[in-house]
Amino acid sequence: MPKLASIESFLVPPRWLFVRVETDDGAVGWGEASLEGHAEAVVGALEAVRDRVIGLEAGRIEDIWQLVHRLGFYRGGPVLLSALSGLDQALWDLKGKALGVPVSDLLGGRVRDRMRVYAWIGGDRPGDVAEAAAARLDQGFDAVKMNGTEDMEWLDSPAAIDAAVERLALVRDTGVDVGIDFHGRVHKPMARQLIKAMEPLNPLFVEEVLLSEQPAAIAQIAQQTSLPLALGERLYSRWDFRPFFETASIDIAQPDLSHAGGISEVRRIAAMAETYDVALAPHCPLGPLALAACFQVAAATPNFVIQEMSLGIHYNQADADLLTYVANPDALAVKGGMVDVLEGPGLGLEIDEARVRDAARTPHRWRNPVWRGRDGSLREW
Structure with a gap:
């Protein structure tokens, strides 16, 4: 069986980290290990991964996953698991290409023909949201997501709640479904008020109502609202998700x-979620390889509901958007609020390797902004 011969990483604009693996017979697979604001740390983690897996049989994906995760003594967390994520995606891409089938076929076959998607509007400090929602409708989306608030004080003015509700109402009036992202910016006293004020407008879901290190408080809020609660971008394994499933804290x-x-x-997290009647909606404000991996899982996952897409997201650039490094962009076309199942081999995308290598000559150093309140203290971004 072909053995892993090389693992390369590429820091490309706007803030992504692509991973390329190659076997001793010249086959190539691609993945994405982007960790926003900490990409250099993941590059370092991939150095240790190389030492462990070069020379191993590339098709033994589960064995390699277990080795990288368990045998470094320290395990879990965003850096180590992002490095493993990029490698894992690339190995699945490699195997799918070797067999001439999409990854979803290797996961048991597709359970749907297309996946519903949503796009971002409004930026970190949401503004002009109604116009942005109308523009997304023109692009083929029928659902969007936006930040519910700007940075918010622990106890903030009632006017801040009124402004958030008004923005939501403006977007709902355009006819799109709206997910609201609290982004972990809001503390419990304000979160409860915001949730209650937004309930009459029926947002599609409310994301990261509190930071995920507050499981008891999230469970409390879940008991007080009928709105679907979504969470998970800062959870890194099935073990991280388990307490939220066991306490019925989240719906998505x-x-x-x-x-x-x-x-x-x-794939394991999704199956675990299904046993608690929790839906799957993978987080993905990232690049095309991460998105393609999401779509492969979504195609074969019964409890999948909707997929985030970063097309034109405020973090991207005119010359570094979702389709910039993709040689077959039609595979990600949005029609009627959905994207068709990717049927090409592996992840289903063809990467413009020359463009990736050229872009990586000037590695990005993306950092999120630092926000301070009017008293000078730090605010959650």
Whole structure:
């Protein structure tokens, strides 16, 4: 069987980290290990991964996953699991290409023909949201997501709640479904008020109502609202998700396939979620390889509901958007609010390798902004 001969990583704009693996017979697979704001740490983690897996049989994906995750003594967390995620995606891409089938076929075959998608509007400090929602309708989307608030004080003015509700109403009036992202910016006293004020407008879901290190408080809020609660971008394994499932705290699990162990682990998280009647909606404000991996899992996952897409997201650039490094962009076309199942081999995308290598000559150093309140203290971004 072909053995792993090389693992390369590429820091490309706007903030992505692509992983390329090659076997001793020249076959190539691609994955994405993007960890926003900490990409250099993941590059370092991939150095240790190389030492462990070069020379191993590339088709033994589960064995390699277990080796990388368990035998470094320290395990889990965003850096180590992002590195493993990029490798795992690339190995699935490699195997699918070797067999001439999409990864979804290797996961048991597809259970749907297309996947519903949503796009971002409004930016970190949401503004002009109605116009942005109308533009997304023109692009073929029928669902969007936006930040519910700007940075918010622990106890903030009632006017801040009124402004958030008004923005939501403006977007709902355009006819699209709207997911609201609290982004972990809001603390419990304000979160409860915001949730209650937004309930009459029926957002599609409310994401990261509190930071995930507050499981008891999230469970409390879940008992107080009828709105679907979504969470998971800062959870990195099935063990991280377990307490939220066991306490019925969330309705929608949002693991990120570039942070949470790749295709292998997110497939397990999805199956675990299904046993608690929790839906899957993978987090993905990232690049095309991460998105393709999401779509492969979504195609074969019964409890999948909707997929985030970063097309034109505020983090991207005119010359570094979702389709910039993709040689077959039609595979990600949005029609009627959905994207067809990717039927090409592996992840289903063809990467413009020359463009990736050229872009990586000037590695990005993306960092999220630092926000401070009017008293000078730090605010959650």
